[in-house]
Amino acid sequence: MNVTITRIFPFLLVVLGVYLWIGYSITELTGGGRKSSAAVDISPEGGEAIYWGKGRCFTCHSVGGQGSAVRGPNHGQFGEKFPLSMGARAVERARERAEKEGVEFTAVDYVVESLASPGAYVVKGY
Amino acid sequence: MGQRQSSGIFGSGANPGRFPRLCLASLLVLGLAVAASPAFALEENVYRQFMGIDSRRLIWFLAQMHLFFGAFVLGVPLFAVIIEVVGWNNKDPKFDNLAYEFTSLLSVAYATTAALGGLLAFALFTLYPTFMGYMAGIFKDIMFLYALLFFGETFALYMYYYGWNWLKGGGLFSTKMQWLFKGISLVIAAFGLALLLGAIGPAMRVDTRWFILLLYILPLAVGFWIIRDRKSSHIFIGILLNVFGTAIMQLANSWAGFMMSPAGVDADGVLVGTVWEAFENILATPIAIHRMLGNLAFGGLVAGAYAAVKFIGAKTAEEKAHYDWMGYISNFVAIAALIPLPFAGYYLGREVYSTSAVMGNNMMGGDFSWTFIIQAMLVGSLFVISNYYLWSGMTRIPGAERYYKFIKYILFALIVSFAIWLTPHNLPLTSQEVGEMAGSQYHPMLKYLGLMPAKNAVVNLIILATFFSFLLYRRGNMEDAVSIRAQGKGARITILIVGGVAIALVAQYAVTMLQMDPAELDLPADRAEFIRMIGYVLVFECLIGIVAIILALTDRGKLGQAIYLAVTAFNVTIFLGVYGFVVMEKASPVLRNVAVSQFLQLISCLVLVAVIDAFLFKRAKSLGGMQWGKMTVRSQYALLLLTFVITMNMGLMGFIRSGLRGDWHIFGIMRDTSDWAYTPSNFVMTQQVGAAVLLFMIGCAFMFWLGGISSKKQED
Numbered sequence: 001m002n003v004t005i006t007r008i009f010p011f012l013l014v015v016l017g018v019y020l021w022i023g024y025s026i027t028e029l030t031g032g033g034r035k036s037s038a039a040v041d042i043s044p045e046g047g048e049a050i051y052w053g054k055g056r057c058f059t060c061h062s063v064g065g066q067g068s069a070v071r072g073p074n075h076g077q078f079g080e081k082f083p084l085s086m087g088a089r090a091v092e093r094a095r096e097r098a099e100k101e102g103v104e105f106t107a108v109d110y111v112v113e114s115l116a117s118p119g120a121y122v123v124k125g126y
Numbered sequence: 127m128g129q130r131q132s133s134g135i136f137g138s139g140a141n142p143g144r145f146p147r148l149c150l151a152s153l154l155v156l157g158l159a160v161a162a163s164p165a166f167a168l169e170e171n172v173y174r175q176f177m178g179i180d181s182r183r184l185i186w187f188l189a190q191m192h193l194f195f196g197a198f199v200l201g202v203p204l205f206a207v208i209i210e211v212v213g214w215n216n217k218d219p220k221f222d223n224l225a226y227e228f229t230s231l232l233s234v235a236y237a238t239t240a241a242l243g244g245l246l247a248f249a250l251f252t253l254y255p256t257f258m259g260y261m262a263g264i265f266k267d268i269m270f271l272y273a274l275l276f277f278g279e280t281f282a283l284y285m286y287y288y289g290w291n292w293l294k295g296g297g298l299f300s301t302k303m304q305w306l307f308k309g310i311s312l313v314i315a316a317f318g319l320a321l322l323l324g325a326i327g328p329a330m331r332v333d334t335r336w337f338i339l340l341l342y343i344l345p346l347a348v349g350f351w352i353i354r355d356r357k358s359s360h361i362f363i364g365i366l367l368n369v370f371g372t373a374i375m376q377l378a379n380s381w382a383g384f385m386m387s388p389a390g391v392d393a394d395g396v397l398v399g400t401v402w403e404a405f406e407n408i409l410a411t412p413i414a415i416h417r418m419l420g421n422l423a424f425g426g427l428v429a430g431a432y433a434a435v436k437f438i439g440a441k442t443a444e445e446k447a448h449y450d451w452m453g454y455i456s457n458f459v460a461i462a463a464l465i466p467l468p469f470a471g472y473y474l475g476r477e478v479y480s481t482s483a484v485m486g487n488n489m490m491g492g493d494f495s496w497t498f499i500i501q502a503m504l505v506g507s508l509f510v511i512s513n514y515y516l517w518s519g520m521t522r523i524p525g526a527e528r529y530y531k532f533i534k535y536i537l538f539a540l541i542v543s544f545a546i547w548l549t550p551h552n553l554p555l556t557s558q559e560v561g562e563m564a565g566s567q568y569h570p571m572l573k574y575l576g577l578m579p580a581k582n583a584v585v586n587l588i589i590l591a592t593f594f595s596f597l598l599y600r601r602g603n604m605e606d607a608v609s610i611r612a613q614g615k616g617a618r619i620t621i622l623i624v625g626g627v628a629i630a631l632v633a634q635y636a637v638t639m640l641q642m643d644p645a646e647l648d649l650p651a652d653r654a655e656f657i658r659m660i661g662y663v664l665v666f667e668c669l670i671g672i673v674a675i676i677l678a679l680t681d682r683g684k685l686g687q688a689i690y691l692a693v694t695a696f697n698v699t700i701f702l703g704v705y706g707f708v709v710m711e712k713a714s715p716v717l718r719n720v721a722v723s724q725f726l727q728l729i730s731c732l733v734l735v736a737v738i739d740a741f742l743f744k745r746a747k748s749l750g751g752m753q754w755g756k757m758t759v760r761s762q763y764a765l766l767l768l769t770f771v772i773t774m775n776m777g778l779m780g781f782i783r784s785g786l787r788g789d790w791h792i793f794g795i796m797r798d799t800s801d802w803a804y805t806p807s808n809f810v811m812t813q814q815v816g817a818a819v820l821l822f823m824i825g826c827a828f829m830f831w832l833g834g835i836s837s838k839k840q841e842d
Binding site: 003004005007008009011012013015019020022023024026027028029030053054056059068069070071 | 435438439488491492493496499500503550552568763766767770771774788789803804805807808809810811812813815816819820823827830831
């Protein structure tokens with residue numbers, strides 16, 4: 001029995017190794033590990049923690065090649081469909097909104113509105 | 127065999143102090159539940175840590191370990207009693223000895239489960255006092271019952287195990303005594319009938335009603351009915367053991383269900399309904415059904431791992447033969463439970479969606495969509511490896527070589543289905559790859575394979591292919607089919623009854639589909655055609671079922687089976703598989719009805735074909751006896767791999783179920799305000815589950831080792 005079990009355990013370790021490798025690969029493929037966002041500073045790092053963590057933004061959006069969700073537009077520069085960075089895109093969208101609504105609309109207004117009320121302006125095709 | 131009988135893990139030298147310890151643990155849990163100060167959902171949560179360890183991961187790990195051992199303890203008695211009944215009915219001591227050997231694995235596992243349960247309860251009450259105070263406030267009555275049921279299970283288990291030899295032999299009980307038991311059985315059956323008709327608990331959920339009927343009332347009624355001597359009394363104790371075990375599991379599940387779908391409380395978490403309403407929350411029974419089948423499959427496979435370990439280490443041909451047979455029975459039990467498991471999972475998923483679209487979307491399209499891809503890999507592996515084990519088993523059956531030619535086709539169907547099952551809807555791509563697909567992140571063809579209709583179609587095909595492998599296996603050494611007509615009325619009546627029930631199952635849903643108002647699914651009236659189409663397919667399936675019965679009764683059973691299997695495969699895989707996409711486009715809510723219709727057709731077909739097959743080859747001329755023990759060592763590693771995979775999958779599914787609540791302790795009622803209120807990554811999940819699997823397997827090895835030294839001592 002003892003000899004048998006010592007033969008079997010390396011087999012188990014190999015199986016568990018494959019399991020871990022799958023978990024690691026999929027995590028890397030889909031945007032990396034999540035972080036706690038219980039207390040974050042108002043900083044790009046804090047925003048990133050919320051984006052990939054408690055905020056769950058990644059369930060609908062990707063950022064460039066990071067993440068795999070396509071339910072909402074990609075938030076980075078990605079392929080021909082998203083040639084502009086998020087900031088440049090916000091400026092362009094704000095201009096469109098200002099022309100359409102006839103009121104002043106800045107890029108920051110657009111970003112804040114999109115966060116607070118995602119349905120206010122839906123990008124074509126989504 | 128006689129030696130094996132008396133050589134359980136503890137043999138006759140069991141630790142007499144274990145029972146008091148278990149009782150003490152139960153009382154402590156009870157005490158904690160009662161002593162917990164009342165708390166309310168809106169109170170600020172208090173979180174504590176033990177030695178700076180992440181409390182959530184600690185609780186996760188302990189709960190996982192408790193569930194692994196608990197699943198084994200609940201799963202093994204289920205089939206141990208069934209095997210004992212088979213031996214009792216056939217008067218074959220081989221089955222009785224096997225059932226005893228399975229039961230001997232329980233003692234250590236039971237004590238470990240109780241110890242881990244106590245540890246988990248202490249950890250929860252000390253690390254999450256506000257949350258547990260609230261739960262104890264709502265469920266204090268249920269917690270009392272839970273602790274008391276442990277006494278029942280402990281008594282039943284030890285009576286069942288230690289009374290095995292004592293309750294053997296002897297004459298029949300007096301006629302009066304037998305009638306007394308039959309009378310009790312009739313009272314229980316009458317109670318069951320009243321429950322079925324809604325005279326008792328009219329507001330009870332349908333699934334809870336059937337759960338109680340099938341898992342408590344029916345076994346108890348049958349158990350009392352069969353008591354006529356000491357052996358049947360022992361079987362009754364086994365049934366009682368399962369009833370206690372199931373009840374314990376159901377009570378604990380109600381807490382897990384309440385955390386996801388709270389009921390009987392207002393928005394502030396104050397109990398405004400009854401404890402029964404909180405207990406019978408929406409997800410409690412779907413989780414219990416899923417867990418019940420999962421436990422059975424898990425228990426079967428862990429027992430199979432025991433047999434595999436013993437086979438690999440066996441020194442004599444006799445030992446190899448015994449453990450080969452034990453492994454086969456274990457795997458058979460596991461496959462029988464695995465087949466309906468995906469449907470129980472689908473039902474649970476559907477109820478999760480019904481409870482909360484947020485949880486539903488998070489499950490299939492959010493945080494856990496990729497976890498489900500890993501799950502698909504694991505479940506697909508379970509079926510492929512199970513088939514491999516059956517095919518390996520065919521090498522020990524004289525005459526089975528006639529069927530080898532089918533294996534490549536089954537393998538092809540399995541691999542294609544497996545590949546489709548784990549294809550995600552959208553793939554992580556580089557910008558260059560997106561450019562090559564004309565800017566779309568969805569692959570033009572693969573995107574369809576990632577949708578639910580494709581998944582439903584292939585899971586049905588996987589199950590059919592596995593069933594087909596099983597048919598080939600059992601026909602291996604049988605020369606040709608025998609006449610069913612010549613077998614008398616019994617065979618014909620059985621086929622007619624089973625066939626009638628199978629067809630009625632499909633027919634009732636056909637009627638529902640033909641009468642359903644689209645408004646019930648929030649659809650406009652013009653979408654009725656999509657629902658009616660399902661009804662027409664089901665009516666056609668019923669007709670084919672009738673044809674199969676007629677052919678079987680007129681000694682053309684193989685043709686009947688072939689037609690029924692082929693039509694069912696076409697209906698559930700090809701027609702409804704493709705039709706699912708149409709429905710998804712035009713009348714999306716109907717997709718769930720498509721899935722239910724696929725399940726009903728498949729299950730009915732499997733049941734009827736299996737019964738026809740049993741009579742077709744009953745006492746058929748044999749091409750040679752089963753050569754137990756003539757199995758490759760490789761096949762035993764397949765059995766072990768099955769155990770590892772199902773254990774990893776259990777952990778993964780627990781992660782999904784629990785994680786669906788997101789940052790809520792109790793969904794919509796009590797928020798998780800701790801630092802750990804975020805969903806861990808799949809890598810963290812595999813680390814956590816992997817560690818639990820490793821420790822559980824070490825625990826199993828320890829159990830097997832104890833069994834080994836005990837057997838050796840007896841032999842000496």
